[in-house]
Amino acid sequence: MITAKKFQLEELVARLQTFLIENHSSWLKLNFSKIYNSSFQTDFTALQNFCNDMIVKHxxxxxxxKDFNTLPEAALVSIIQKDNLQLEESKVWDYVIQWGIxxxxxxxxxxxxWIEKDFQILKCTLQNCLPHIRYFQISNEHIMEKIYPYQQILEKQLVTDxxxxxxxxxxxxxSKILPSRNIFRITSSIITKEQASEITSWIDRKEVKYEINKNPYDFNLILRGSKDGFEKDxxxxxxxxxxxxxxxxxxxDKNEIIGGYNPIGWxxxxxxxxxxxxxxxxxxxxNRIIKNSILSRVKIPREAIFNHPYFGPNFGNDLYMKEGRLFCINEVKSYEKRIEKKCHLEIEDYEVFQISKRKNI
Structure with a gap:
């Protein structure tokens, strides 16, 4: 591909990039940082876009x-200017400073x-990166801890603002206030952002899972068993x-996560x-054993949700939580299929979230 680029065979270069992306994406991910660096050094646009899409989400x-500090400046700028980069702004600042040093x-x-000359050297190095930091989205604590020590690399008016x-x-x-990054956040000790996106895709009946940065819902944690208790009350x-x-x-004792969605509540x-x-x-x-998630939609709507005084969350008695750390799965009745062969499952922890539409997505 590099040879084709050297001889200006642009159509061949484009075809080779498409072939790699469509047929060898796993190999590209295994060699991600090297591929990303090379894509900027040789101006492989399709590979740059593929990598940028991956970086935004991960x-x-x-x-x-280990190759981050050797990243070309153009690559770093292209990353940090993304509005949907899934990284807290104080972390973006940390990495930019690390790269500059x-x-x-x-x-x-x-x-x-450091003396004044050292700060000026860093300021010059980062002159194309600093305008893309969302300073006004950084917490007061991190401003004092992270920004203030390097205030000399910023314009005086910006520091004042x-x-x-x-x-x-x-x-x-x-000073110009850049828009907040469109970050999907979830405070969970059980599910990942990817799993949350899969669940919301089911909620909206999407055939293709939402990308993390395009998940249209916020997850507000209401209850965590290990923190609030497992009792029904x-x-x-x-x-x-x-x-x-x-x-x-x-x-x-299993790498298994079960659950359910209730739009109307108990x-x-x-x-x-x-x-x-x-x-x-x-x-x-x-998970590692279950290759594909099991989704079981309600088939008898009038029996979808059951309000039981002695139980916790109850999905029509097909899946419900008894007193303590026990979830029960009955024979198929109100829902399409069983989600687990066992009838009784002891749990390590459970969480309840209330979801709502995200703004500015």
Whole structure:
């Protein structure tokens, strides 16, 4: 491909890039940082776009790689200017500073030993990167901890505005405020962002799973068993009448996650009664043993959700939580199929989320 580029065989270069992306994406991922570096050094646009799409969703692929400090400046700029980069802004700043220092081997190791000339060297090195940092999205704590020690590499007016904004966000400033990065966040000790995106794809009945950065829902943690307790009263106190609820549970001693989605919620005032919905489902997420996730949608809507005074979350008695750490799976009744062969599963932990539409996506 490099030879084809050398002889300006652009059509062949384009075909070779497409072939690699469509047929050898796993190999590209295994050699990600090298491929990414090469794509910028030789201007392979299709490979650049492929890699950028991967980095947006999985920034650690490049930022945590051993080759990060050798990344071409153009590559770093192309990454940090992405609005949907799934990385907190204080981390973006950390990596940019790390990269800038790595380009200047003679800078003192200890920041306390830096003189004005050293800051000017770093400022010059990062002149094309610094405009893409979302300074006004960084917490006050991180401003003082991370930004302030390097204030000399920033324009004085920008430093003034950062401090002013941190104290009073409503006050007018002259510096440009870049839009917040469109980051999908979920506070879970059980499911990953990828798994959350799969669940929301089922909610919206999408045939193709949402990409992480395009997940249209926020996950607000309502309950975590290991923190709040596993008793039924805890569930009812925290989850009563909450709508659009996702329940996930980690099975003890197994790499298995089960759960369900309830759009209408559970209600204390409807004890020992079923609630009707066409949109609930239960599931078991894929793992090393289960190659594909198991999705089981409700087939008897009038028996989709059951409000039981002695149980926690209950999906029509097909999947429900008994007192303590026990989830039960009955024979198929209200839902399409079983999500687990065993009838009783002891869990390590479980979480309940209320989801809502994300803004600015």
């Amino acid at each position: 920034p650690n692929l490049i930022f945590e790689s 790595a380009q200047n081997k003679n800078l003192p190791l200890n920041l306390d030993d 950062i401090l002013k904004y941190s104290l009073s966000p409503d006050r007018s400033i002259t 805890v569930f009812w106190n925290l989850c009563n009448q909450k709508t659009n609820v996702v329940v996930v549970a980690k099975v003890k 209600a204390k005032n409807s004890m020992e009664q079923y609630s009707n919905t066409n949109d609930s489902f239960i599931f078991s997420l894929k």
